[in-house]
Amino acid sequence: MSNKPLIEVNGLSKYFDVNTGLFKSKKLKAVDNVSFSIKKGETLGLVGESGCGKTTVGRTILHLYNPTSGEIVYDGKKIKSKESIEEFRRHATMVFQDPYSSLNPRMTVSDIIGEPLDVHKLYSSKKEREEKILELMSHVGLNSEHASRYAHEFSGGQRQRIGIARSLAVNPDFIVCDEPVSALDVSIQAQVINMFEDLQDKMGLTYLFIAHDLLVVRHISDRIAVMYLGRMVELADASEIYDRPLHPYSKSLLSAVPVPDPKIARENKRIVLEGDIPSPLNAPSGCPFRTRCPYATEQCAASMPEFKEVEPGHFVACHRVGEIN
Amino acid sequence: MALLEVKDLRTSFFTDAGEVKAVNGVSFSLERGKVLGIVGESGSGKSVTAYSIMQILAPAGKIVGGSVKLDGKELIGSGEKVMKTVRGNKVSIIFQDPMTSLNPTYTIGSQLTEAILLHTDRSKKQAKERALEMLRLVNVNEPEKRMKQYPFELSGGMRQRVMIAMALACEPDILIADEPTTALDVTIQAQILELMQSLQKELGMAIIMITHDLGVVAQLCDEVIVMYAGSICERGTADEIFYNPQHEYTKGLMRSLPSANSAGTRLQPITGTPIDLLNMPNGCAFAPRCDEAMRICIDKASPEFEVGEGHTSRCWMCAKKAKEKGEAIIEIEGGENNE
Ligand SMILES: Nc1ncnc2c1ncn2[C@@H]1O[C@H](COP(=O)(O)OP(=O)(O)OP(=O)(O)O)[C@@H](O)[C@H]1O
Ligand SMILES: Nc1ncnc2c1ncn2[C@@H]1O[C@H](COP(=O)(O)OP(=O)(O)OP(=O)(O)O)[C@@H](O)[C@H]1O
Ligand code: SF4
Ligand SMILES: [Mg+2]
Ligand SMILES: [Mg+2]
Numbered sequence: 099m100s101n102k103p104l105i106e107v108n109g110l111s112k113y114f115d116v117n118t119g120l121f122k123s124k125k126l127k128a129v130d131n132v133s134f135s136i137k138k139g140e141t142l143g144l145v146g147e148s149g150c151g152k153t154t155v156g157r158t159i160l161h162l163y164n165p166t167s168g169e170i171v172y173d174g175k176k177i178k179s180k181e182s183i184e185e186f187r188r189h190a191t192m193v194f195q196d197p198y199s200s201l202n203p204r205m206t207v208s209d210i211i212g213e214p215l216d217v218h219k220l221y222s223s224k225k226e227r228e229e230k231i232l233e234l235m236s237h238v239g240l241n242s243e244h245a246s247r248y249a250h251e252f253s254g255g256q257r258q259r260i261g262i263a264r265s266l267a268v269n270p271d272f273i274v275c276d277e278p279v280s281a282l283d284v285s286i287q288a289q290v291i292n293m294f295e296d297l298q299d300k301m302g303l304t305y306l307f308i309a310h311d312l313l314v315v316r317h318i319s320d321r322i323a324v325m326y327l328g329r330m331v332e333l334a335d336a337s338e339i340y341d342r343p344l345h346p347y348s349k350s351l352l353s354a355v356p357v358p359d360p361k362i363a364r365e366n367k368r369i370v371l372e373g374d375i376p377s378p379l380n381a382p383s384g385c386p387f388r389t390r391c392p393y394a395t396e397q398c399a400a401s402m403p404e405f406k407e408v409e410p411g412h413f414v415a416c417h418r419v420g421e422i423n
Numbered sequence: 424m425a426l427l428e429v430k431d432l433r434t435s436f437f438t439d440a441g442e443v444k445a446v447n448g449v450s451f452s453l454e455r456g457k458v459l460g461i462v463g464e465s466g467s468g469k470s471v472t473a474y475s476i477m478q479i480l481a482p483a484g485k486i487v488g489g490s491v492k493l494d495g496k497e498l499i500g501s502g503e504k505v506m507k508t509v510r511g512n513k514v515s516i517i518f519q520d521p522m523t524s525l526n527p528t529y530t531i532g533s534q535l536t537e538a539i540l541l542h543t544d545r546s547k548k549q550a551k552e553r554a555l556e557m558l559r560l561v562n563v564n565e566p567e568k569r570m571k572q573y574p575f576e577l578s579g580g581m582r583q584r585v586m587i588a589m590a591l592a593c594e595p596d597i598l599i600a601d602e603p604t605t606a607l608d609v610t611i612q613a614q615i616l617e618l619m620q621s622l623q624k625e626l627g628m629a630i631i632m633i634t635h636d637l638g639v640v641a642q643l644c645d646e647v648i649v650m651y652a653g654s655i656c657e658r659g660t661a662d663e664i665f666y667n668p669q670h671e672y673t674k675g676l677m678r679s680l681p682s683a684n685s686a687g688t689r690l691q692p693i694t695g696t697p698i699d700l701l702n703m704p705n706g707c708a709f710a711p712r713c714d715e716a717m718r719i720c721i722d723k724a725s726p727e728f729e730v731g732e733g734h735t736s737r738c739w740m741c742a743k744k745a746k747e748k749g750e751a752i753i754e755i756e757g758g759e760n761n762e
């Protein structure tokens with residue numbers, strides 16, 4: 099891993115207009131003023147509950163959604179113009195959660211993997227195209243006899259491999275992995291996680307790794323970012339955030355993870371939060387977490403806490419971070 | 424006498440592609456007030472086992488053999504009239520997706536009240552009171568308001584609470600929970616698990632917890648059944664299954680989990696692909712993926728060996744290890760070919 103950031107995200111926001119009735123619409127702040135950077139060869143894990151904006155962060159970085167505000171800097175260059183976006187997409191891709199719906203069942207494996215090669219014209223002859231496809235397949239542990247078979251003939255783990263081979267076709271440096279193992283059985287999950295790690299070692303890939311399984315995220319990530327209701331609330335080294343979470347939400351999130359070890363599970367002091375996650379259409383004033391936070395005060399309702407570095411490399415957005423830890 | 428006694432249960436689906444033996448000789452018993460976990464990979468027959476107990480199978484599915492005794496009374500072949508009193512009164516089930524069991528067109532209150540009226544002889548007013556009491560029991564806030572709301576107006580966690588309230592309204596002896604928290608977020612899952620745990624203690628009911636999350640099993644279960652390809656491959660107390668697994672599949676499953684200190688190391692996956700029930704091997708169903716598989720594993724399915732107190736495993740390795748140590752091993756049930 100190098101020290102230079104490969105990708106910098108500065109104040110990124112993505113708001114959606116949603117209809118709330120006849121002629122009425124409201125701004126849904128799916129992602130609100132999020133900043134972070136990822137170093138070359140690093141894996142940044144992104145966690146948080148359903149609807150907190152993880153996928154939207156990934157898609158907006160890749161400009162699959164137009165950012166509402168904020169900027170993306172890739173390898174020192176701002177991604178803004180049409181040309182820079184097109185160029186960027188040759189270096190950055192995405193792997194999706196659902197290996198069942200993200201692949202066209204009527205296409206053969208070789209068509210699926212070959213499609214991005216065609217789109218970006220990444221070969222000079224038919225033979226070269228063929229060779230590239232086979233090489234990509236071997237990277238993810240599929241063999242050549244699979245090439246002419248259809249996606250629906252494969253198991254979940256194999257389909258996820260096909261999806262990964264496809265996203266490797268453009269020879270990317272940066273991959274947004276959106277819950278790539280969530281739909282897989284535990285025993286198959288481990289195969290795919292190992293593959294992500296091997297590919298990273300071999301090709302120097304940089305990952306934004308989105309997942310809700312916190313043990314998986316801890317295993318694969320160098321650093322971890324925690325989101326809540328469109329905001330980033332904590333960011334630190336993986337071991338740091340697990341051993342010493344500073345934000346009240348991260349604390350309860352981590353304590354709530356069921357640990358596959360009966361003795362630890364019995365002794366585990368879980369911080370069980372009251373109440374439900376608010377709708378992003380009715381986000382609370384001030385700190386987004388305050389409606390469920392055991393430490394909330396009037397100040398928390400009055401103003402949004404700043405996302406700031408409280409210790410070297412450890413960022414937290416909480417008014418009371420100093421008092422409660 | 425055990426509260427629930429399942430013996431050699433067999434359930435198949437008769438499809439165009441052939442007979443799918445989804446549950447293939449499952450036996451276990453459940454004591455009053457205990458929590459039993461059923462784990463195993465997707466398609467291993469966990470849900471079909473539960474649906475067979477409740478006799479709520481899809482039309483293509485048929486119980487083709489075995490026995491299910493509740494309080495000593497045989498349920499298989501007992502008829503729909505008996506089953507109607509069993510369901511809801513004695514055994515309740517909650518599903519992964521509450522939307523499949525809540526009717527979107529009726530309010531929460533009317534569905535809860537209806538369920539209580541159906542299974543008890545309360546008056547309408549009493550049933551309504553009971554419904555409110557149940558909503559309070561499962562920590563639904565503003566229960567009076569919720570009674571008037573429709574399922575879509577509630578969050579996922581809230582709907583799952585309502586399902587639990589509905590399932591518990593008639594104080595069943597057994598609650599079957601089929602992946603009750605899989606669709607929920609971690610912090611909401613923690614609320615629901617905590618709730619189930621405290622209700623279980625308070626009401627003294629038994630729970631069958633079906634899940635693929637070994638963390639949930641570790642937190643909740645006294646005993647664990649591990650299923651593979653329609654059969655139970657290992658059974659034991661939670662501590663035995665986690666700290667002393669004896670079947671190669673269970674061992675592989677435990678090894679493949681990422682843990683707090685696995686970062687920087689390679690995970691140890693189970694190789695190969697999940698079983699295809701239409702193409703079952705002759706011997707041990709796990710043999711094609713097993714690193715330890717021996718000749719006999721490929722030829723013949725293992726009998727159920729007793730490997731400790733209340734701990735059994737269908738794995739030839741157990742016999743091999745016993746032999747190496749010069750110990751005797753007890754066969755509980757004969758092995759047979761899957762064919
Ligand atoms: N295209 C869209 N139009 C309107 N709202 C959207 C759109 N995409 C996402 N949202 C909303 O933005 C919020 C964030 O959604 P997002 O999919 O990013 O969450 P997530 O963290 O990835 O959740 P999950 O864990 O469920 O995948 C949600 O409230 C969602 O409903
Ligand atoms: N209606 C059906 N028709 C045909 N086969 C079925 C049907 N329902 C289930 N099966 C088959 O029975 C087997 C066991 O299914 P079951 O739903 O019990 O698995 P499970 O262990 O609950 O898996 P999961 O973890 O995915 O819920 C599977 O192979 C499945 O394909
Ligand atoms: S700012 Fe206030 S409400 Fe938000 S997490 Fe900190 S203490 Fe809790
Ligand atoms: Mg998402
Ligand atoms: Mg199931």
